[in-house]
Amino acid sequence: MKHGDSLNALLEIASTIVHEATHEWERQNKGKTDEVGPVQAERVFINWVKSNWNMIIMKIPQLANLQNSLYNQKNRDIIGRSGFSTSQI
Numbered sequence: 001m002k003h004g005d006s007l008n009a010l011l012e013i014a015s016t017i018v019h020e021a022t023h024e025w026e027r028q029n030k031g032k033t034d035e036v037g038p039v040q041a042e043r044v045f046i047n048w049v050k051s052n053w054n055m056i057i058m059k060i061p062q063l064a065n066l067q068n069s070l071y072n073q074k075n076r077d078i079i080g081r082s083g084f085s086t087s088q089i
């Protein structure tokens with residue numbers, strides 16, 4: 001993994017789990033899978049994180065610290081790629 005900051009890495013891992021789980025769900029329930037559903041599910045997940053960020057950091061305060069270190073590093077490549085802008089959280 002090339003990115004050094006923890007919040008980006010964590011969101012990348014979580015998105016990958018959502019993606020792969022959606023492949024598996026489609027295989028079991030539709031008998032086939034492609035990239036459309038899994039990519040869409042990743043986007044839905046990231047949007048959910050964005051719109052629930054205040055609730056999330058209330059329940060998991062450690063994430064707020066990761067967010068602060070993200071600001072300090074000014075490293076936004078992965079979050080930018082996912083459309084997850086730190087200016088919105």
Ligand SMILES: [Zn+2]
Pocket residue numbers: 019023034035038
């Ligand atoms: Zn895939």
